Amino acid sequence: MKVCVPTKDENGLDGLVEQHFGKAPTYTILDTESKAVSVIPNTSEHMGGVGLPPEYLHEQGVDVMLCAGLGFKAVQLFEHFGIEVFVGAGGTAKDTFTAWEAGKLQKASADNSCAEHGHQH
Numbered sequence: 001m002k003v004c005v006p007t008k009d010e011n012g013l014d015g016l017v018e019q020h021f022g023k024a025p026t027y028t029i030l031d032t033e034s035k036a037v038s039v040i041p042n043t044s045e046h047m048g049g050v051g052l053p054p055e056y057l058h059e060q061g062v063d064v065m066l067c068a069g070l071g072f073k074a075v076q077l078f079e080h081f082g083i084e085v086f087v088g089a090g091g092t093a094k095d096t097f098t099a100w101e102a103g104k105l106q107k108a109s110a111d112n113s114c115a116e117h118g119h120q121h
């Protein structure tokens with residue numbers, strides 16, 4: 001399984017979590033089976049490229065996204081691509097992976113999505 005965290009840099013497990021997943025400069029991906037860690041650049045349209053982050057991460061084989069928070073529309077897009085989303089990420093990528101493995105992050109839903117990201121009125 002590939003688990004992804006939006007990060008501010010290319011420091012792998014020591015990379016700091018980016019609070020806005022779509023504008024993260026990089027994504028740090030942990031393969032839970034091989035324990036391999038990779039850092040990929042964000043080439044989505046949010047960073048001047050093509051495609052939305054959920055689509056881009058789906059193409060990279062990501063199964064789970066761990067982020068600080070996100071809007072409900074983004075939650076729905078990730079679900080459309082078969083990617084589970086958990087919120088509550090913080091600190092470093094390693095901190096976030098550890099919290100997720102310990103069951104400390106919440107599965108993203110309409111109830112815990114960020115209203116400011118969902119453009120709700």
